[in-house]
Amino acid sequence: MLRRFKPYLRYLKSNRGTLAAAIFYGLIFGLVSGLGFPVLVKYAFPPIFNQSSAPLPYQTILLIVGCVPLIFLLRAVSGYLNSYYVQLTGLRILEGVRLDYFSKLQLLPLSFLQRKSSGDLISRGTSDTAQLQFTLSLIADDGVKQPMQLLGALGFLVGQAFVTDGALLVLVCLAVVPVTVLPVHYIGKKIVKRALQVQNQIGDISSHFVENLSAAREVRAFGLEQREIERFGKSTGALVIAQMKTVKYAKALTPAIEILSGAGIAATLIFAYKAGVKWDTFFAIIMALYLCYEPIKKLGYLNTELNRGTASMDRLEYVLNEPLTIADPVHPMPVTRLRGHIAFEDVTFAYGDSPALEKISVSIPAGTVCALVGPSGAGKSTFANLVPRFYETGAGKVTIDGLDVRAMKLADLRRNIALVSQEPVLFNDTIYHNLALGKGAASRDEILAAAKSAHAHEFIEKLPQGYDTMVGERGALLSGGQKQRIAIARAFLRHAPILILDEATSALDSDSEAAVQDALRKLVQGKTVLIIAHRFSTIRDASMILVFDQGKITAQGDHASLYAGNALYKSLYDRQSAAP
Numbered sequence: 001m002l003r004r005f006k007p008y009l010r011y012l013k014s015n016r017g018t019l020a021a022a023i024f025y026g027l028i029f030g031l032v033s034g035l036g037f038p039v040l041v042k043y044a045f046p047p048i049f050n051q052s053s054a055p056l057p058y059q060t061i062l063l064i065v066g067c068v069p070l071i072f073l074l075r076a077v078s079g080y081l082n083s084y085y086v087q088l089t090g091l092r093i094l095e096g097v098r099l100d101y102f103s104k105l106q107l108l109p110l111s112f113l114q115r116k117s118s119g120d121l122i123s124r125g126t127s128d129t130a131q132l133q134f135t136l137s138l139i140a141d142d143g144v145k146q147p148m149q150l151l152g153a154l155g156f157l158v159g160q161a162f163v164t165d166g167a168l169l170v171l172v173c174l175a176v177v178p179v180t181v182l183p184v185h186y187i188g189k190k191i192v193k194r195a196l197q198v199q200n201q202i203g204d205i206s207s208h209f210v211e212n213l214s215a216a217r218e219v220r221a222f223g224l225e226q227r228e229i230e231r232f233g234k235s236t237g238a239l240v241i242a243q244m245k246t247v248k249y250a251k252a253l254t255p256a257i258e259i260l261s262g263a264g265i266a267a268t269l270i271f272a273y274k275a276g277v278k279w280d281t282f283f284a285i286i287m288a289l290y291l292c293y294e295p296i297k298k299l300g301y302l303n304t305e306l307n308r309g310t311a312s313m314d315r316l317e318y319v320l321n322e323p324l325t326i327a328d329p330v331h332p333m334p335v336t337r338l339r340g341h342i343a344f345e346d347v348t349f350a351y352g353d354s355p356a357l358e359k360i361s362v363s364i365p366a367g368t369v370c371a372l373v374g375p376s377g378a379g380k381s382t383f384a385n386l387v388p389r390f391y392e393t394g395a396g397k398v399t400i401d402g403l404d405v406r407a408m409k410l411a412d413l414r415r416n417i418a419l420v421s422q423e424p425v426l427f428n429d430t431i432y433h434n435l436a437l438g439k440g441a442a443s444r445d446e447i448l449a450a451a452k453s454a455h456a457h458e459f460i461e462k463l464p465q466g467y468d469t470m471v472g473e474r475g476a477l478l479s480g481g482q483k484q485r486i487a488i489a490r491a492f493l494r495h496a497p498i499l500i501l502d503e504a505t506s507a508l509d510s511d512s513e514a515a516v517q518d519a520l521r522k523l524v525q526g527k528t529v530l531i532i533a534h535r536f537s538t539i540r541d542a543s544m545i546l547v548f549d550q551g552k553i554t555a556q557g558d559h560a561s562l563y564a565g566n567a568l569y570k571s572l573y574d575r576q577s578a579a580p
């Protein structure tokens with residue numbers, strides 16, 4: 001039981017004040033309703049109706065009767081304040097969880113994110129936090145008030161056991177209370193596993209959406225609409241089955257507790273009759289009993305929901321507890337601006353079982369334009385990705401200026417590297433802000449200068465809102481060549497000594513192509529450049545060429561020597577040259 005609350009504890013610490021207020025008001029609420037009503041019935045009302053003694057003065061009667069609205073008022077106000085503060089605590093916990101989850105996603109290694117589908121990760125961040133929100137708001141409503149009411153009513157019953165002759169009766173009543181906990185416990189256990197299945201299934205559905213929407217063109221082009229609908233139908237069908245399994249147990253709880261309560265009340269009646277309990281004591285006890293069962297019923301339901309919340313929390317914790325395998329070293333070497341001498345020393349790396357790079361050793365002096373060539377899947381991108389430490393080497397090390405990349409802070413390392421990818425991704429923001437990402441605190445002049453160097457300024461000026469034009473999701477409103485030039489402008493702005501360039505495979509229109517090539521020529525000057533090259537025009541100009549094949553560097557040199565001496569390079573080059 002306590003284990004389920006553990007994940008929330010660290011969030012509760014920062015919300016101690018609101019939680020204390022919530023508990024305080026919950027305490028008042030519970031005691032007023034659990035204890036107040038039975039006490040009124042037992043002690044305050046009987047003298048009013050007691051015809052055998054002298055009638056009470058009218059003012060005293062008014063005073064007693066006045067207690068009824070007063071108790072309701074106290075109950076209402078404290079109940080309201082309790083809900084308000086617990087809700088506040090709950091929402092703050094949720095905010096903390098959401099923020100931690102999102103922050104964690106920013107820090108996790110790429111290998112983790114590639115292993116999980118984005119739909120599943122989105123679903124954890126949305127559907128699971130929504131379930132958590134529901135659970136927390138239920139706790140807000142009943143989590144403090146109901147146990148307090150139960151305590152108040154139990155307190156009254158125990159008190160009655162001492163002061164009346166109905167001790168046995170009270171014991172019978174109390175005996176039923178622990179019995180009602182049994183179904184709560186049993187059903188609670190059944191729920192966790194099934195709730196986890198439901199959330200996993202929702203994750204599946206979410207993955208399906210993401211996959212389907214990102215492949216909208218393919219679905220239409222290959223006529224996959226019906227197949228997609230059927231696949232989706234299977235997922236939703238499985239969700240219904242999983243959901244009904246939780247419904248089966250969750251909905252059995254209230255009736256089970258009611259049946260047990262009914263038996264408890266019947267037993268109480270019999271014992272009360274046998275013990276000759278007076279009617280005022282009897283009614284007060286029945287009322288206290290009712291006030292006990294009510295919280296048990298609600299707490300049972302709460303327990304069910306808490307289990308659902310636990311399932312969701314487990315799914316969030318799975319990500320939250322994932323170790324950050326790529327993180328800053330404990331004692332980082334101070335790094336300002338690197339020169340850019342990259343060296344691989346006996347580097348082996350595998351995504352799964354079979355190595356993508358095997359025993360790579362190479363030294364790329366600062367200021368070298370180095371082209372990586374080789375058939376697809378040979379390991380070129382993997383090689384480039386090890387430099388900014390997107391992945392961790394299995395064996396061997398990658399150094400820059402003689403410093404192991406693992407010895408530097410990630411931010412220091414990555415500040416020294418600019419990346420221009422094949423299909424640059426823009427954020428759904430203005431062009432200006434997309435450019436500004438290149439450097440933390442860039443001035444407008446710097447941004448404009450970078451855009452000019454990248455031949456982006458011309459087309460940006462012509463857009464209806466110029467630099468303030470929104471680019472759409474992932475930059476959808478710009479052409480491939482325009483996106484490339486924005487990415488190049490970002491790299492200009494970054495002014496990093498190392499540049500990693502993943503050359504576009506798809507051909508751009510000739511105007512764009514000329515502008516992009518010219519911008520790149522300027523960009524690479526004076527930098528250590530790794531180009532994952534697809535065009536031999538680029539490769540010919542490189543001062544160093546590494547030929548990759550099946551995870552190994554099979555040759556290195558310049559174009560002339562490789563063309564003369566390396567069969568793989570020659571065949572790749574000839575094939576490329578022959579292409580239209």
Ligand code: ADP
Nearest residue numbers: 114351352356375376377378379380381382383
């Ligand atoms: P290239 O850039 O030369 O086309 P890559 O470096 O992308 O080659 O790939 C090298 C090998 O690693 C290939 O066998 C590829 O299938 C595998 N690989 C690449 N990326 C991943 C990944 N994220 N997860 C698993 N395997 C991968």
